[in-house]
Amino acid sequence: MPPPTPLRKSYNLTAVRLLRRAGDERFLKFLVEAGIVRRPGGPPGLSLILGASEVRLADLAAAYAALARGGAMRAPRMLAGGDAGGGADGNAGGGARALFTPEACHLVSEALTGTPPGAARLDGFACKTGTSWGRRDAWAIAYTPRFTVGVWAGNFSGEGSPSLVGGEAARPCAIEVLSWLDPRPRWPAPPPGIGPGLVCAETGLAAGAWCPAKVKGRLLAADNRACEVHERRAVDAASGALLCSECMAGREVAWRVLARWPADIEAYLRARGKPGLPAHEGSCAAIAPGGPLFASPAPGGRYASAGGAVAVKVLAESARLFFFLDGVALPEEGDEFVLAIAPGRHVLACSDAEGRTAKVSFECVRGAE
Ligand SMILES: [Zn+2]
Ligand SMILES: [Zn+2]
Known part of the structure; x- marks a missing residue:
C-alpha cells in the first residue's frame, strides 16, 4: 500500500503502531499542546488515538491550521460572539508555538492532498474527514497554506443518522468553501529536510538492496x-521451507527475495489471505519448537465479570509478543496483563517475533465475579 493511504483511510493498525512507538505519555502531551485534549487524565492513549475524545470543531480546525502554516500553532480567536476558550493554554491571539516540524507538515499535507510522494510541489486542497461512533458526527477539515475550513454535520440532540459520514456529509461543503477562498492554492517548496530519493514501493523507506x-x-x-x-x-528448492546455516547442509538450496514483516503486520496480512514468510525447515535443530501458549483465558471459557476484565497469561519463549483481540492489534506486549473487554464472544490471538501464533476463543458475560 502506498504510504499516504493509511492516513487518508484512517487505518487503525497504523495508528496503533504509531502510538506504540511514541508512547502514551508523549502522545497525550502532544494532544494537550495541540488543544485537542483540554485536561490530561481522560481516556487512555489507545482509545484516544482511535478518536474517543470529544473535541470542539474550532480546536480541531486550529490544530489542522498549524499543519497548513508549516507547524506554528495559534489558539483560535472568535471574531464575534461565542467563547474562544483560549485554546489549551489560554493564549488566545497570543504568539505562535511550533507544534510540528515543517517536514512533518509537508508529509501530512502530501498525504491529505493526494500528491504523489516526491512531486516537486504539493497540489490541490488537503482534506481529512471523520465519522464518529454511531454516526453521530460527520466532520471535514480542508486546508491550503492560506486558509483552513472546518465543517461539522450532525444533530444538536446528538442522535446518529446513517447519512452522517464525514466524506459524504461534510467534505463537499468544506471543499466548496475552500475553493471560494483560495481557488488555486500555492504550496511552498518542500522544506530542506526532505529530498528526492529511491524508496521501497512497499515500505516507503530508503530502498534496500533486495x-x-x-x-x-x-x-x-x-x-x-x-x-x-x-x-x-x-529456501529448500523442493519444499520452499526457510533454511539457515544449521539446516542448509545436504539440501538443494534456492535463494529468494522474501518479505519479513514485523509479526503484527505479518498476522494482519495472513488474516487477509496474503502469503506470509514460509515456515522454517521443521527438522532444523536451531529453531526451538513451540510458539506461545495461552494459560488464560481458557479455550471456550465463560468469564463473568462485573468490571469487564479478563486476566491474560501466556507461556512463551519469545520476549516480544503481539496481541490481537478479534483481529485488532492491542498495545500490550507482556506475557501477563488484564484485558478490559466488552460482553460477548471474543478471539484473542498472540504472535511471537517468529510469527508463531496461538488463538483462544472465550466468552465474556455480564455479572458478578
Ligand atoms: Zn523493501
Ligand atoms: Zn534452520
Whole structure:
C-alpha cells in the first residue's frame, strides 16, 4: 500500500503502531499542546488515538491550521460572539508555538492532498474527514497554506443518522468553501529536510538492496532507516521451507527475495489471505519448537465479570509478543496483563517475533465475579 493511504483511510493498525512507538505519555502531551485534549487524565492513549475524545470543531480546525502554516500553532480567536476558550493554554491571539516540524507538515499535507510522494510541489486542497461512533458526527477539515475550513454535520440532540459520514456529509461543503477562498492554492517548496530519493514501493523507506520494487520518492534527512523487510533468504528448492546455516547442509538450496514483516503486520496480512514468510525447515535443530501458549483465558471459557476484565497469561519463549483481540492489534506486549473487554464472544490471538501464533476463543458475560 502506498504510504499516504493509511492516513487518508484512517487505518487503525497504523495508528496503533504509531502510538506504540511514541508512547502514551508523549502522545497525550502532544494532544494537550495541540488543544485537542483540554485536561490530561481522560481516556487512555489507545482509545484516544482511535478518536474517543470529544473535541470542539474550532480546536480541531486550529490544530489542522498549524499543519497548513508549516507547524506554528495559534489558539483560535472568535471574531464575534461565542467563547474562544483560549485554546489549551489560554493564549488566545497570543504568539505562535511550533507544534510540528515543517517536514512533518509537508508529509501530512502530501498525504491529505493526494500528491504523489516526491512531486516537486504539493497540489490541490488537503482534506481529512471523520465519522464518529454511531454516526453521530460527520466532520471535514480542508486546508491550503492560506486558509483552513472546518465543517461539522450532525444533530444538536446528538442522535446518529446513517447519512452522517464525514466524506459524504461534510467534505463537499468544506471543499466548496475552500475553493471560494483560495481557488488555486500555492504550496511552498518542500522544506530542506526532505529530498528526492529511491524508496521501497512497499515500505516507503530508503530502498534496500533486495526491495523488489523501487520507486522515485522522497527521503527525510533526519531518518536514515533503509527498508529491512525485503531480504534474500535461502529456501529448500523442493519444499520452499526457510533454511539457515544449521539446516542448509545436504539440501538443494534456492535463494529468494522474501518479505519479513514485523509479526503484527505479518498476522494482519495472513488474516487477509496474503502469503506470509514460509515456515522454517521443521527438522532444523536451531529453531526451538513451540510458539506461545495461552494459560488464560481458557479455550471456550465463560468469564463473568462485573468490571469487564479478563486476566491474560501466556507461556512463551519469545520476549516480544503481539496481541490481537478479534483481529485488532492491542498495545500490550507482556506475557501477563488484564484485558478490559466488552460482553460477548471474543478471539484473542498472540504472535511471537517468529510469527508463531496461538488463538483462544472465550466468552465474556455480564455479572458478578
Ligand atoms: Zn523493501
Ligand atoms: Zn534452520
